Amino acid sequence: MLGLAAISLVLAASVVIGVWGVRAARSTPDFLVASRSIVPGWNALAIAGEYVSAASVLGLAGLLVKNGVGAMWYAVGFTAGYVLVAALAAGPMRRSGAYTVPDFAEYRLGSPRIRRMCGLVVLVIMLLYLLPQFKAAGVVLELVSGIPYWIGVVGAGLVVSSTIAVGGMRSATYVQAFHYLVKLAFIAGPAVFLIALAGPETRDAALNLSADPDWSRPLLDLDGSGHPILATVSVLVATTLGAMGLPHVVMRFHTVAGARAARRVAVSVIVLLSLFYLWPVVYGLLGRIATPTPEETDVVPLLVPGAIVPGTVGAILTALVAAGAFAAFLSTSSGLLLALAGGLSHDLFGGSLSRLRLGVVVGTALAVALSLPAADVDINVLVGWAFAVAASTFCPLLTLGIWWRGLTAPGATAGLLVGAGTSTGAALASVVLDLEPGVLSVLLAQPALWTVPLAFLVMIAASRPGSVPEWANEAVLRLHVPGRYSSGDSGAIPRARRENRVDAPDETG
């Protein structure tokens, strides 16, 4: 009950901040363009808030207990992705003036068809990413209140889609920044208490990793495949390159003033992620001692407090962690749903606001329906697939589109088809075929290692030099030139000009 109360408090606070944000925006005549002047610090907090999902809050610690310390390579990859975002994508993407990845594809390749294709890929990635978020909401609610899994998932779907409908869109930045702080506080705070309360014996046992050499080997051996290095490298490739291709993250870089600010935001996000990823380790190490064989790995962070400090204190700590996990679900899923709805209405059907709302409802329904049978799959495995698909599609599209003039619409189309087809196909095959653990099972369950190079190769090979349009040269050059004429460097739009510029990302994208 305590857990349910804490979750309700987080939810209520989010709604209050959301409503306040909307009202604050309304009081100025230019609320639609205010987004361009969002302070980089807030924006970084919002990106981190959206990005630190249930996979990080719940999944990492669970995977640590189940597969050993190598699970932390997920966190390393999640963070390393932002080095690539800063180096390859943030600045030029901001200058393109495109709000979404499909927008950018159309800017760069001049083909409305490729925009629709990218819209489809956005749907696939967002759905794969939404599934584990809803799963997390279901297991958290089941654990803290005894509500059956499916009711929790459906309820969470109702809550998220109605918060977006009420008007969370415009104030999403502040709500998500708040969620980052909630997650950090409600994971780090209880962790400090747990370390203090665990007692010397438990602490020593938790740190004595040599007792279990298999567990303490710092490589990610997925389900005992016997090829830990291969699995680790493939997970690193998927998470690092996938972070660069996540549509909802790319969208966020358009709410800052310019290309410079966009790059700096990416660096700040690395700081915020580093701060967060110190804490799942505590739950993983203590969990190995306190809850060595959990029935459901994804709820380890919720079980550890009760196992270490029984009674009221444990219950309070569990409630805090549960609230943090729910904040993770709330911020990530609403960001994902907005990107998904944007993909549905804006990029696929040419949108209006009512279509956008319909898109949210349809997206939620799909994600809820799909997460009911996914109850047994680990959160990080599902999130890993979303990253693998992003890494095999949008990562090559953005990298080549930004840095190589030779990319053409047919090349991009072929690469997207091959990348999306192989990565989703491999993930599906690994579920359906149920192979013996081995090289093949690793390469199917973690396909990024071969699907990403394949997508790059196809894009390059299928872009015939003869068919590069004349204007492609300038379209690429413009992304790298600072100054007044590239939209990304105009800075916050001056007050006098705001009247004439209406291009808020949450309305058009």
Next chain:
Amino acid sequence: MNQRVRVTSPQTRLALRRRSDATGRLSRLAGRPPVGRSAIDLDDAERALRRQRRLAVRTAAALLFALAALLTAAFVTPGRLGWAVLFFAPYPILLALAAVHVRRAERIEAEYLEDH
């Protein structure tokens, strides 16, 4: 004096402008050069692109090297330190890579702007 004026609320005006802005943006992008109104010096831009690209390739290579080194370090460091390497070492390294890249990229841009 007999000119007709369409009276709309500020919200409607914003919505109408947004629509025309969106379609304007799309037609500007589809099949036509995205440029035109203000010319850029193509040779200078070319130089800026090449410098930025070299920097980007270097950062990506450094990231690859750093991750490979971390993987090796975590693997070969004996006993307790192996996992400590994995838990704590990556983040300062990643931050340094990104920060150095951003500083250099901004310097290239500053030098470009000085010439213009």
